[in-house]
Amino acid sequence: MSSVRTVPTLDDVARKAGVSTATVSRCLNSPERVVERTRTKVMRAVEDLGYTPNFGAKVMAAKRTFTIGAIIPTMENAIFARGLQAFQEELHARGYTLLVSSTSYRPEIEAEQVRALVARGADGLLLIGYARHPDLYRYLRQREIPTLLAWAFLPGADQPCIGFDNRRSMQALANKVIAMGHRDIAMISGIVEGNDRAEGRRQGIIDALLENGMDPAAMPIIETPYDIDNGAEAFEQLLRGGTRPTVVMCGNDVLAAGAMRRARELGISVPDDISITGFDDIELARILTPSLTTVHVPHREMGRRAAAELVRMVEHESKGQPEQLDSSIMLRDSLKRIP
Amino acid sequence: MSSVRTVPTLDDVARKAGVSTATVSRCLNSPERVVERTRTKVMRAVEDLGYTPNFGAKVMAAKRTFTIGAIIPTMENAIFARGLQAFQEELHARGYTLLVSSTSYRPEIEAEQVRALVARGADGLLLIGYARHPDLYRYLRQREIPTLLAWAFLPGADQPCIGFDNRRSMQALANKVIAMGHRDIAMISGIVEGNDRAEGRRQGIIDALLENGMDPAAMPIIETPYDIDNGAEAFEQLLRGGTRPTVVMCGNDVLAAGAMRRARELGISVPDDISITGFDDIELARILTPSLTTVHVPHREMGRRAAAELVRMVEHESKGQPEQLDSSIMLRDSLKRIP
DNA sequence: CTGAAAGCGCTTACAG
DNA sequence: CTGAAAGCGCTTACAG
Numbered sequence: 033m034s035s036v037r038t039v040p041t042l043d044d045v046a047r048k049a050g051v052s053t054a055t056v057s058r059c060l061n062s063p064e065r066v067v068e069r070t071r072t073k074v075m076r077a078v079e080d081l082g083y084t085p086n087f088g089a090k091v092m093a094a095k096r097t098f099t100i101g102a103i104i105p106t107m108e109n110a111i112f113a114r115g116l117q118a119f120q121e122e123l124h125a126r127g128y129t130l131l132v133s134s135t136s137y138r139p140e141i142e143a144e145q146v147r148a149l150v151a152r153g154a155d156g157l158l159l160i161g162y163a164r165h166p167d168l169y170r171y172l173r174q175r176e177i178p179t180l181l182a183w184a185f186l187p188g189a190d191q192p193c194i195g196f197d198n199r200r201s202m203q204a205l206a207n208k209v210i211a212m213g214h215r216d217i218a219m220i221s222g223i224v225e226g227n228d229r230a231e232g233r234r235q236g237i238i239d240a241l242l243e244n245g246m247d248p249a250a251m252p253i254i255e256t257p258y259d260i261d262n263g264a265e266a267f268e269q270l271l272r273g274g275t276r277p278t279v280v281m282c283g284n285d286v287l288a289a290g291a292m293r294r295a296r297e298l299g300i301s302v303p304d305d306i307s308i309t310g311f312d313d314i315e316l317a318r319i320l321t322p323s324l325t326t327v328h329v330p331h332r333e334m335g336r337r338a339a340a341e342l343v344r345m346v347e348h349e350s351k352g353q354p355e356q357l358d359s360s361i362m363l364r365d366s367l368k369r370i371p
Numbered sequence: 372m373s374s375v376r377t378v379p380t381l382d383d384v385a386r387k388a389g390v391s392t393a394t395v396s397r398c399l400n401s402p403e404r405v406v407e408r409t410r411t412k413v414m415r416a417v418e419d420l421g422y423t424p425n426f427g428a429k430v431m432a433a434k435r436t437f438t439i440g441a442i443i444p445t446m447e448n449a450i451f452a453r454g455l456q457a458f459q460e461e462l463h464a465r466g467y468t469l470l471v472s473s474t475s476y477r478p479e480i481e482a483e484q485v486r487a488l489v490a491r492g493a494d495g496l497l498l499i500g501y502a503r504h505p506d507l508y509r510y511l512r513q514r515e516i517p518t519l520l521a522w523a524f525l526p527g528a529d530q531p532c533i534g535f536d537n538r539r540s541m542q543a544l545a546n547k548v549i550a551m552g553h554r555d556i557a558m559i560s561g562i563v564e565g566n567d568r569a570e571g572r573r574q575g576i577i578d579a580l581l582e583n584g585m586d587p588a589a590m591p592i593i594e595t596p597y598d599i600d601n602g603a604e605a606f607e608q609l610l611r612g613g614t615r616p617t618v619v620m621c622g623n624d625v626l627a628a629g630a631m632r633r634a635r636e637l638g639i640s641v642p643d644d645i646s647i648t649g650f651d652d653i654e655l656a657r658i659l660t661p662s663l664t665t666v667h668v669p670h671r672e673m674g675r676r677a678a679a680e681l682v683r684m685v686e687h688e689s690k691g692q693p694e695q696l697d698s699s700i701m702l703r704d705s706l707k708r709i710p
Numbered sequence: 711c712t713g714a715a716a717g718c719g720c721t722t723a724c725a726g
Numbered sequence: 727c728t729g730a731a732a733g734c735g736c737t738t739a740c741a742g
Contacts, residue, residue: 039514041718041719041720042719042720042721043719043720051728051729052728052729052730053719053720053721053729053730054721054722054728054729054730054731055727055728055729057720057721057722058721058722058727058728061721065727065728066727066728067727067728070727070728084486084489084490085490085719085720086431086718086719086720087430087436087490087491087492088427088428088429088430088431088432088434088436088492088718088719088720088736089427089431089718089719089720089721089734090427090719090720090721091426091427091430091431091720092425092427092428092430092431092718092719092720092721092734092735092736093427093719093720093721093722093733093734094720094721094722094734095427095721095734097426097427097491098491099470099491106456107446107452107453107455107456107459108449108452108453108456110447110449110452113446113447113449113452114446114447116446117445117446117447117473120446120471120472120473121473121475124472124484129470129472129487129488129491130470130471130472131438131468131469131470131471132459132469132470132471133459133463133468133469134456134459134460136460145463147423148468149468150423151423151424151426152426152436152437152438152468153426153427175378260654260658289658292658293657293658296660315599316655316658318632319599319628319631319632319655319659320658320659320660321635321659321660380734380735380736381735381736381737382735382736390712390713391712391713391714392713392735392736392737393712393713393714393715393737393738394711394712394713396736396737396738397711397712397737397738400737404711404712405711405712406711406712409711409712424735424736425734425735425736427720427734427735427736428718428734428735428736428737429735429736429737430736431718431719431720431734431735431736431737432717432718432735432736432737432738433718433736433737433738434718434737711742712741712742713740713741713742714740714741714742715738715739715740716737716738716739716740717736717737717738717739718735718736718737718738719734720733720734721732721733721734722731722732722733722734723731723732723733724729724730724731724732725728725729725730726727726728726729
């Protein structure tokens with residue numbers, strides 16, 4: 033009794049239009065190869081039947097899914113959410129759909145997810161940063177999966193990457209901090225293991241210290257996962273050390289937000305008693321009291337460009353053009369000149 | 372000269388193991404139907420060849436993609452990013468992959484994206500809120516796509532939804548505000564058109580006013596897209612009105628953050644000169660100065676449960692069980708009792 | 711428990 | 727410009 037409304041197939045359209053399935057397929061995929069008269073006839077049949085191509089069959093025959101996979105640490109960090117949003121919009125504009133996975137910063141999980149997305153037929157992959165096992169790169173190469181990295185840029189790296197130089201960017205900020213008279217610098221760093229961005233940022237500070245004839249070994253560093261509460265905790269821990277630093281440079285804005293919160297809770301005034309800096313320039317940075325001095329990174333732009341380039345790679349129009357984006361220092365109220 | 376390393380197929384495995392393709396397929400999909408001896412033999416061949424099933428072929432033959440589509444307004448709002456992250460994790464744990472699209476709060480785009488995801492073979496769909504054209508619901512029903520709504524809960528609605536009651540939640544907060552002595556209440560609302568959550572929140576305040584014998588028509592309301600700068604702008608506009616409100620209730624935390632920023636810029640003290648409230652309880656809320664009084668919503672929990680239920684629907688174990696989650700009022704420093 | 715074989719719904723050389 | 731037909735790589739009744 034139930035009306036079994038079968039979904040129409042290419043065959044149904046062909047029959048209705050009085051042509052072969054090949055012609056229908058052409059009308060849909062390369063209309064310029066079909067004469068107008070035939071095309072109108074076919075398109076009418078498509079309309080009438082409400083035909084939409086069967087995804088599986090199409091994938092199987094065409095060996096393409098028009099699907100791009102992205103594997104990021106987490107969507108909960110605003111920088112990835114924002115970049116991914118732009119990435120998705122751009123993909124959509126180009127007829128691709130986004131498949132998303134996250135790793136919670138766990139490298140083993142990333143490898144597993146890469147395989148899963150490839151198995152799901154992702155035409156191309158977006159990964160974050162450089163640091164990963166050579167086996168994974170080998171697998172990607174062997175399977176010939178176009179892969180683009182983002183959120184980092186290492187001059188001379190052999191993987192195509194669209195991003196900025198984390199190390200130089202943080203070095204620039206640290207130089208600024210030093211130029212403002214700070215000599216007792218402490219750092220709250222993200223976990224460096226398996227995270228080239230976190231490592232680059234730490235190295236950038238060290239570079240600046242060396243450049244200014246200061247001793248990097250004397251700088252207190254606390255390493256902790258990116259998280260507001262961890263930032264707060266680390267800040268307090270730093271204060272328990274010997275000399276109180278005049279500035280605490282944080283590996284990202286989230287850690288900095290935590291540090292600022294704890295400072296307030298402890299009755300320590302930022303920036304009068306101590307300065308604090310961040311990295312990323314997420315929306316939070318401008319809203320904190322005092323507003324946060326940080327490094328601005330064009331996340332949206334990065335996402336957009338990565339999508340455009342990855343699509344080019346998938347369509348064999350590019351082998352992966354690395355691109356370096358500029359970051360810039362945002363001087364705000366949380367950093368004060370030492371008299 | 373190039374070594375054409377063809378990807379191994381089921382056939383290769385069958386040949387190597389000396390069995391039929393049917394048996395290999397069974398080993399992979401319902402191993403209990405194959406005797407141990409055969410299975411080991413087959414699994415060895417699978418290992419040796421490094422076989423992975425071809426996605427397209429599998430989808431076509433099995434008519435399933437193990438892919439779930441989600442269409443949200445934007446990943447840039449922390450509430451969706453957070454809920455989606457949990458949603459994705461839970462899907463992953465259950466062997467599904469997430470396909471993501473966003474609409475930038477544009478209903479026409481949503482309809483288009485629904486069709487695109489269905490065409491891509493999504494086994495099920497997650498959508499936000501109730502408000503959409505009946506045609507779209509009809510399409511989903513006709514295509515028999517399991518669809519779950521989230522981020523809202525309307526008692527008695529005929530679409531399965533996992534979320535909370537936006538209207539009652541905001542009403543509760545407004546009642547609290549009134550109980551603290553506020554009589555001059557103003558609101559900065561999100562765009563209500565096509566957004567049942569925004570509308571529910573506005574109605575909730577109106578409900579509370581009526582409940583307390585106050586006149587809703589006297590409440591100044593500014594409607595503006597969810598965005599920090601818009602929140603700031605709207606706040607300033609409200610001050611230009613006749614009597615200055617004693618409290619500004621905002622449709623979400625993002626608008627509230629903007630309002631607080633502008634208050635500071637104008638030299639208006641929160642909460643001494645004016646109180647401000649939000650909705651959502653994103654991380655920002657605890658970090659703002661002063662910390663923001665808002666409505667806490669269990670976004671992560673919501674994402675997790677939505678994933679679990681949607682998978683059940685896709686696997687025909689449920690027809691969609693609506694579920695109401697609790698929200699709670701977070702009293703913080705931005706709201707002050709009127710003497 | 712296992713196999714032979716049909717069928718899933720497309721795309722694409724190859725002819726004409 | 728169009729068609730007949732093979733082929734993509736699986737799954738799954740149906741037998742045995």
